[in-house]
Amino acid sequence: MIRVKHLRKLYDDCLAVQDVSLEIQSGTVCGLVGKNGAGKTSTLRCLAGLIPPTDGQIEMAGFCPQSDPVSVKRLVAYVPDDPPLFDDLTVGQHLDFIAQLYGIRDHRCTAFALLERFELTRKYDAMTNSLSRGMRQKLAIACAYLTQPRILLLDEPLTGLDPPGIRCLLDSVRDFVRQGHVAIISSHLLAMIQDVCDEVCIMNEGSVHYHGPLKRLPEAFGTHTLEDAFFAATESMTPSAVG
Numbered sequence: 321m322i323r324v325k326h327l328r329k330l331y332d333d334c335l336a337v338q339d340v341s342l343e344i345q346s347g348t349v350c351g352l353v354g355k356n357g358a359g360k361t362s363t364l365r366c367l368a369g370l371i372p373p374t375d376g377q378i379e380m381a382g383f384c385p386q387s388d389p390v391s392v393k394r395l396v397a398y399v400p401d402d403p404p405l406f407d408d409l410t411v412g413q414h415l416d417f418i419a420q421l422y423g424i425r426d427h428r429c430t431a432f433a434l435l436e437r438f439e440l441t442r443k444y445d446a447m448t449n450s451l452s453r454g455m456r457q458k459l460a461i462a463c464a465y466l467t468q469p470r471i472l473l474l475d476e477p478l479t480g481l482d483p484p485g486i487r488c489l490l491d492s493v494r495d496f497v498r499q500g501h502v503a504i505i506s507s508h509l510l511a512m513i514q515d516v517c518d519e520v521c522i523m524n525e526g527s528v529h530y531h532g533p534l535k536r537l538p539e540a541f542g543t544h545t546l547e548d549a550f551f552a553a554t555e556s557m558t559p560s561a562v563g
Contacts, residue, residue: 321343321345321346321502322342322344322379322380322471322504323343323378324378326339326375326376326377329371336359336526338359338526340376340523340527340528346502347497347498347502348503349497350503350504350517350520350521351516352504352505352507355554358554359523360506360523361400365398367385367398367504368392368398368473372385380392380396381395381470381471383395395470395471396469397467397471397472397473398475399460399461399472403459405459407449409448410445410447411448412444415431415434415462415463416431418466418467419431424466431466434462435462438489439488440458453479457481461474470501470502471503472501472504473503475506477507478507490516493516494516510550511546514546522554529554
């Protein structure tokens with residue numbers, strides 16, 4: 321479960337996130353959408369414990385990123401839109417390194433299953449600097465799954481993926497939450513968010529303008545489509561009621 325209360329993130333004199341409160345239950349895929357600069361990435365980085373919030377409280381699977389950062393990093397996997405990989409390591413060495421870092425024993429069986437799922441088996445000995453943009457993205461996601469997280473945070477994960485890669489990733493997220501875990505996907509692809517997510521969080525200018533189940537969009541905005549709800553929420557200066 322994810323609990324966020326009155327999250328605020330200030331960069332010098334720029335307020336990126338203001339008074340964000342969320343609660344996302346286990347077994348849920350939540351879509352995080354908003355215009356460029358809405359505060360989505362800053363929110364995810366605060367949840368992952370990569371940057372400290374200016375104010376507010378965060379609880380990730382029962383742990384606070386500020387008071388217990390090691391526990392949070394063991395339970396939360398964050399994949400940014402341009403994942404930093406080591407160019408001097410092969411695909412296989414990346415998985416070995418992650419396993420060693422997280423103290424995962426006998427990881428090879430799981431690692432090869434992930435490589436097969438994401439169609440990277442034939443690239444096992446390839447250096448990461450030789451991979452395409454989409455393959456690098458899939459490797460980062462495979463490394464995230466190898467850590468066996470309880471919470472998965474994906475920031476624009478579909479960048480560079482071809483249609484089979486997109487389908488594979490979305491199927492993997494569905495399988496992940498069926499195990500009682502939580503996933504947040506930030507994306508501008510609204511049709512994809514509506515297809516794969518149980519609920520949506522719409523941000524605008526650092527604030528949450530709607531958070532709730534997709535099935536409540538007609539009640540909140542008078543529309544069944546996320547695209548229409550997105551424009552209604554982001555064109556309004558007043559946050560809507562949280563669903």
